[in-house]
Amino acid sequence: MVHHDAISYAGYLIDHHWPREPYISLEKLSVEQYENCFRKAGIDHAVVYCKDHWGTCYYPTQLGMSHPAISFDLVGEVGEMLHRIGAEFTAYYSVGFDEHAARNNPQWVARDPQGQMLRHPKLAPRPRWHRLCLETDYMEFMHEHLAEIFQRYDADSVFLDILGHPHGTYWGAYLCYCDNCQRVFSKRYGYEIPHDPQKMRQHAFDIEDYKAHLDLKWFNSIRTAIKAARPQIPICVNSSAHFRQPLRDLIDHHFTEPFWGHWTSAIYCRGVGRGKFPQGGAQVNSEIYDPSPRDMYQVFAAKHWANGIRPLLYSPSQRPDGRLVTEEFNRLSAGYGELNNLRKLMTDRSTIKCVGVLYHEKTCVDLPDFPYGEDHTRSVKIIEFDQGKPDTFHRSMVAAGINLAAYAQVPVDVITEQDLDIHCLSNYQLLLIGGASRLDEKQASQIIRFVESGGSIILSGDTSLRHGDGTFRSDFLLADAMGVHFDGLDDRFMTNPSGSYLARQPHPVWNQLPETDLPLPPPRYNIKLAGAKVLGTHIDPCAVHEDEQWTSWWSPAPASLALSQDDPKPPLVTHHKYGNGHVVYFAANPFTDAMRWLGHGISNLIDWLLDPPAIRIRTDTPGSLGSTFWRRNHDGQVVIHLVNLGIEKLDGEVLAIPGITIEVSHQFGKICRASIAYPNTMELKVTDNPTMQLIAVPAVEIHTILTLDLWD
Structure with a gap:
């Protein structure tokens, strides 16, 4: 088992939910190829499917459905391979989607208000798996299934997917109206689950409390089953940073998908998931057969490392015959290949x-x-x-x-x-x-x-x-x-996109803003x-944005500033x-x-x-530069990570960002040495003025790491 003090910073998931179809032959599936590709890419953490959204298991299960095209224990052999190369082995389990269970046990499927089986239209035209209800005997089935998995395998952690009602996820925005859920809701609140929009608004707080109650109840039930088999195994839940605090406190490792983009989501997950080995997942806009440029993979990794987040890339890199698309791992090596040179700068540090x-x-x-x-x-x-x-x-x-x-x-x-x-x-x-x-x-x-x-x-x-x-x-x-x-x-x-416009009073905060009436929603x-x-x-808009009052394409323009003294703005x-x-x-x-x-x-x-x-960056392109600021816990050294965010906006084209200056206040500390630690090493000149210490930084191409040593 890999000990978790050796934090993994180069994660990957082969994102394959394979249906039981004849075109999925997996005849050329090779764990040796897995190992070669993982080593080439520098992967130190892999999430391995035990049961996917189809309910397909990738080991010889006694309880569910093993994939008929696999004649050996894929989970077991991949797990052993990961430990052999010193990588973290995370066992993946799909909770809310299990199409095999849904089709064979329709009484386990969540229901809409009309009693129809619940599917997710937001997934169309992709597979529309049915949603399972955890207030049915499906929960007991999962208990037995998870016990089977963790009695068989020495996984380092577990990843639970499609669990509960996390905010900001397509799988969290639902309610089940089955008889079991109606009984739970009625017992707790004294009335049936509303489905009329007006009544739902009336009871919004009860509905939110109900979802939080179910999420905590369900997680505790699953957690008990897993810990009974493996008491010390850490549990991670997809989008855990979007659950309520009582549930977040029980989760061992946090993970969030990039619902707000990689940079913003990483900062959010870092704050909400602090101390819980926070991890961010992402696609690099890669469809495998039309891959993103190599520099995009480097930016993907850098955006997470800069924010103290463990990156986990997922992509459908496995062909139906089982072979891996090796080009994906060639490109991934551009991102993860530099990890060993940077690891010492990403540990033992706290945000400034x-x-x-x-x-x-x-x-x-x-x-x-x-x-x-x-x-x-x-x-x-x-x-x-x-x-x-x-x-x-x-x-x-x-x-x-x-x-x-x-x-x-x-x-x-x-x-x-x-x-x-x-x-x-x-x-x-x-x-x-x-x-x-x-x-x-x-x-x-x-x-x-x-x-x-x-x-x-x-x-x-x-x-x-x-x-x-x-x-x-x-x-x-x-x-x-x-x-x-x-x-x-x-x-x-x-109803107006711009509900107001700003009339500015003379003040320096409005300097260098556009000379127009600035809108606010x-x-x-x-x-x-x-x-x-x-x-x-x-400044009021000149009209209400309604069909009969405003027929322009744009939000109604600002009205005249002319108001009487009796009608001040x-x-x-x-x-x-x-x-x-x-x-x-x-x-x-x-x-x-x-x-x-x-x-x-x-x-x-x-x-x-x-x-x-206390400390900041000056640049003419603030929207294209990401900056994070850290202090090393053992020696107080400041670590600044600069990332060229424009590369993603330009779909992999690298335009270096010049003219960057670091400003450090005297109150923050006196700098005795400023240096670049990556991508090369060099010492930088520190210029002093009465209020700030200034450091000119060479142009940032992809990402740059700087260190500042301060006098005691």
């Missing part, structure tokens, strides 16, 4: 604290009365984003907050409700809080203490404005620190000033000095990737509020 983006779990159920109209509201409101996966509104604001802070080129972490304690918050200079509507009194008091002690926050919309049940409070819990009071919701322009919040100063005001952006800290409030939603100007705008605000940040 500067900006924290708050993920507030309780806010992740959007409200039944959230004012988006019938066409846009569901009990748990979901929106579609880049890769077509569902997501709750607050979580999308967290993703945008990560991107905005990353654009500012300062250190950024995701923090959770468990971090809302002054002892943790005091490590940060600035918090970004996007629509954390259901903060409670204790959490709000800790944020206020953070501001009083000299911290800064940028917050938006209904942050701290709702009770735990989703109803509006009479005022913000953070009102004193914000210097404003709530004065009602302005829902006139909810709805909703809008009316506020009364109570000590805060106005940085910008609302309402505040949109405010600033309040509170104690030793600062609060900037947007009476709308700036935490969105939909408005280009916000990258520069929030970056300007961060510059002004931190003045200066």
